[in-house]
Amino acid sequence: MFFLPKFWKKRQLLSKMEERVELLSKEKMLMERKVANFRLELEREIQKCHEFQAKYTDVLFDDGEADLECASIQRSAFAHGLELNQKRANVTSKAIALHQAWIAAAYKHFNLGYKSVLFYLNKALSNGIKNPKGSMALWQWLFMFIPVVSSTFASVSRQFSMFGKDDIGWLFIDEAGQASPQQAVGALYRSKRAVVVGDPLQIEPVFTIPPEFVDGFAKDIFGEEQWRVWSPTKTSVQKLADRVNRYGTEMIAKGEWLGSPLRVHRRCYEPMFSIANKIAYNEKMFHGNESPEGQAHEIWGSSAWIDVSGEVEGKHYVPNQGVYISKMIMKYFREVHMLPDVYIISPFRKVAHGVREELSSYLCNQGVPPKDVNKWIAGRIGTVHTFQGKEEKAVIFVLGASEETKGSACWASSKANILNVAVTRAKNQVYVVGSKKVWAGLSYFCEASNLLSGEECSIIEEVVHKPLDVPRFCHCVT
Numbered sequence: 001m002f003f004l005p006k007f008w009k010k011r012q013l014l015s016k017m018e019e020r021v022e023l024l025s026k027e028k029m030l031m032e033r034k035v036a037n038f039r040l041e042l043e044r045e046i047q048k049c050h051e052f053q054a055k056y057t058d059v060l061f062d063d064g065e066a067d068l069e070c071a072s073i074q075r076s077a078f079a080h081g082l083e084l085n086q087k088r089a090n091v092t093s094k095a096i097a098l099h100q101a102w103i104a105a106a107y108k109h110f111n112l113g114y115k116s117v118l119f120y121l122n123k124a125l126s127n128g129i130k131n132p133k134g135s136m137a138l139w140q141w142l143f144m145f146i147p148v149v150s151s152t153f154a155s156v157s158r159q160f161s162m163f164g165k166d167d168i169g170w171l172f173i174d175e176a177g178q179a180s181p182q183q184a185v186g187a188l189y190r191s192k193r194a195v196v197v198g199d200p201l202q203i204e205p206v207f208t209i210p211p212e213f214v215d216g217f218a219k220d221i222f223g224e225e226q227w228r229v230w231s232p233t234k235t236s237v238q239k240l241a242d243r244v245n246r247y248g249t250e251m252i253a254k255g256e257w258l259g260s261p262l263r264v265h266r267r268c269y270e271p272m273f274s275i276a277n278k279i280a281y282n283e284k285m286f287h288g289n290e291s292p293e294g295q296a297h298e299i300w301g302s303s304a305w306i307d308v309s310g311e312v313e314g315k316h317y318v319p320n321q322g323v324y325i326s327k328m329i330m331k332y333f334r335e336v337h338m339l340p341d342v343y344i345i346s347p348f349r350k351v352a353h354g355v356r357e358e359l360s361s362y363l364c365n366q367g368v369p370p371k372d373v374n375k376w377i378a379g380r381i382g383t384v385h386t387f388q389g390k391e392e393k394a395v396i397f398v399l400g401a402s403e404e405t406k407g408s409a410c411w412a413s414s415k416a417n418i419l420n421v422a423v424t425r426a427k428n429q430v431y432v433v434g435s436k437k438v439w440a441g442l443s444y445f446c447e448a449s450n451l452l453s454g455e456e457c458s459i460i461e462e463v464v465h466k467p468l469d470v471p472r473f474c475h476c477v478t
Helices: 004-055 071-075 082-109 117-125 132-145 153-159 181-189 211-230 237-243 272-279 319-336 349-365 370-377 403-412 417-423 445-451
Strands: 168-173 191-196 248-253 256-259 304-307 342-346 381-383 392-398 426-434
Touching: 082 132, 117 132, 153 181, 168 181, 181 191, 181 237, 191 237, 237 256, 272 417, 272 426, 272 445, 319 349, 319 392, 319 426, 342 349, 349 370, 349 381, 392 417, 417 426, 417 445
Parallel strands: 168 191, 304 426, 342 381, 342 392, 392 426
Antiparallel strands: 248 256
């Protein structure tokens, strides 16, 4: 009798284990059926692909043996070919023609003239109709005429206030790497499906609330393990979308999961492509062209790092660098009689402001019409954040900072994002203007220094300080 409780305990434990084994066996059988069904479905799809490929011989499919690290495979797209793409284009064209025919018929049938429904669309756009059903009806009319509406996260709560859950069919979020997660909540709530597009290795979200304040709340709410996943100081809409994307890789950004990465780069030529590929993408990107060699600028020559040092004026601005850039622009103007297609980018606002002031003064003093100067400068000088998503033929990346203010340079080089964005705005040439002593030894910038011309650059010659005889036909290229 003394051993009876132990016996029953062991028997009870054995019974539970047997139940567990039976449950796992059922789960195993269910999983095996799912795998078998998936295999059959996959075989049927492969057979369809073979039939498809027999009809369209230039179409490529992944048969499981394709080398995804092959540049030619990456440059192509599965299930695409000349004849097939033309047929897809024809279907799209017919769909648009059908839509146009419907608009013409609807205009006549519904008498869409003066004081018709069309005249109330503006009220719906400005949230002037407070009846939810009436507002939705007008929005549906608008979407029949204009299927895609562009907006910002800041406008969603006001412009789409009458929309409820799933009322938007498709939501496309561009530059999602710049958006903090909380910004997208309202738009995502109102949407059935979302396509999130962005690069977490470029500009990160700008969050103006002090990080210590936000991170303190995040740690209290989510704990020490999870707070970084959701904190707007540490993540973005793109990172959260990548996090739940089953398709992706960690081989591009070490230790970071990137969902459905597009690995073919087509904007920049060398050396911009190699700089970005090395500092940000672990050299896993492919160029869209087999020969992406860059061409020398007709006036300034090949891409280069121009070593210009000097004392700082104010916070980050080095006047010597501003003068040098002004002489570069003036040299181009003297040769071509127009102002160049170039962006002048800096990591710091004070540097951008200093260059803007120096350029304006210098060019006007050299005889370039102030009207042309002001028109050209507008939109061409700013910080890295200003130019995210834009591109130009050439970029001058002016760094600023000196030995005494090197801390700011350390901040700008703490991640690859700033340098990555700056150099990839340039399609053909990039010119880094800054002190090599201050910058060339820092993270990521050392790679740029190695890949750019190290010789003393002779882009400019001494410009004679006298009024310029401006031809009557001079104008700005914008």
